[in-house]
Amino acid sequence: MAGLPQHIAIIMDGNGRWAELRGIPRTEGHRRGSERAKQIIEAARELGIKNLTLYAFSVENWQRPLDEVFTLMELLKNYLNAERDNMKRQGIRFMTIGNRDMLPGDILTLIKETEDATKDGKAMNLILCLSYGGRDEIIRAVRKLLKEKIDPESLNEDNFKNYLDTDGIPDPDLLIRTSGERRLSNFLIYQSAYAELYFTETLWPDFTKEEFLEAIQDYQKRQRRFGRVLESLRCIKS
Ligand code: IPE
Ligand code: IPE
Ligand code: MG
Numbered sequence: 001m002a003g004l005p006q007h008i009a010i011i012m013d014g015n016g017r018w019a020e021l022r023g024i025p026r027t028e029g030h031r032r033g034s035e036r037a038k039q040i041i042e043a044a045r046e047l048g049i050k051n052l053t054l055y056a057f058s059v060e061n062w063q064r065p066l067d068e069v070f071t072l073m074e075l076l077k078n079y080l081n082a083e084r085d086n087m088k089r090q091g092i093r094f095m096t097i098g099n100r101d102m103l104p105g106d107i108l109t110l111i112k113e114t115e116d117a118t119k120d121g122k123a124m125n126l127i128l129c130l131s132y133g134g135r136d137e138i139i140r141a142v143r144k145l146l147k148e149k150i151d152p153e154s155l156n157e158d159n160f161k162n163y164l165d166t167d168g169i170p171d172p173d174l175l176i177r178t179s180g181e182r183r184l185s186n187f188l189i190y191q192s193a194y195a196e197l198y199f200t201e202t203l204w205p206d207f208t209k210e211e212f213l214e215a216i217q218d219y220q221k222r223q224r225r226f227g228r229v230l231e232s233l234r235c236i237k238s
Contacts, residue, residue, distance in 0.1 A: 002224055005049065006049075006051060007050065007172045008044060008052055008175075009053040009174070009176070009195065011177040011184075011187055012054055013178050013179035013185075014205070015029035018032065018033075018205045018206065027068060030075055033205050034076075036204055036206075037054060040207065040212055041092070041126060042090075043212050045092060053128075054128055054129065056072075056076065057131055058129070058131075058132055059098070059131055059136050059186070060185070060186065076130070084117055085117075092121045093122070094121075095125060096115070096127070096128045096129070096130050098137075099131045099136050125169060132165075137164055137190070138164070171194065171195065172191060172195045173219070175187075175198065176198045176212075180199070180201040182199050
């Protein structure tokens with residue numbers, strides 16, 4: 001049986017539909033979604049999860065209407081300004097992954113300030129995916145490798161990971177997606193090769209701490225084999 005996941009990654013999906021169902025603007029769904037994110041971050045820290053990754057904005061999301069993108073960026077700024085001291089107190093180390101070149105300057109400054117203010121946090125890493133795309137991440141990694149003129153024969157799965165944005169962070173054990181969609185949408189496509197997947201119909205603004213716990217309990221019932229058979233797993237453990 002699996003223990004407590006070391007790393008949980010969440011595709012926080014369904015804010016727009018949550019709002020549309022209530023006849024209110026999608027942006028209001030995003031506001032409620034960011035409140036929900038705050039609760040789930042707290043819950044993860046209380047449970048002793050060491051790494052929590054949240055998919056907040058994909059590279060593809062730049063194609064959304066300008067006012068929606070603007071609201072999402074404003075929500076992020078408000079979140080960082082309001083939560084920076086709290087994260088520091090709680091021992092949460094904040095970091096972001098994604099294509100920084102595409103982010104506006106004021107957001108970048110705020111990110112750097114928050115990363116710096118929380119860099120000594122030991123309780124949990126909070127990894128926010130902003131302007132993130134798994135393919136974009138892999139291509140940026142390959143570019144770095146080529147620039148460094150790495151000997152092709154020395155490249156392996158372990159050292160390739162050092163070139164990804166998630167350098168130093170273990171692969172996700174549990175990947176949750178809300179809102180009923182059953183796809184990865186370009187999220188951690190390299191790192192999730194052996195993640196356990198959990199899909200729920202619940203829209204992100206309705207995803208409670210209780211359901212988060214249910215997802216973890218569901219994960220704990222699973223048997224992770226990584227391609228082996230049961231017998232050889234027992235040998236490794238003993
Ligand atoms: C997830 O909610 C948040 C972002 C992608 C930024 P959506 O905005 O995708 O909500 P739906 O999928 O349209 O309901
Ligand atoms: C994925 O959700 C991105 C985030 C949750 C930030 P999308 O709503 O953008 O994904 P698709 O378009 O349904 O695949
Ligand atoms: Mg969506």
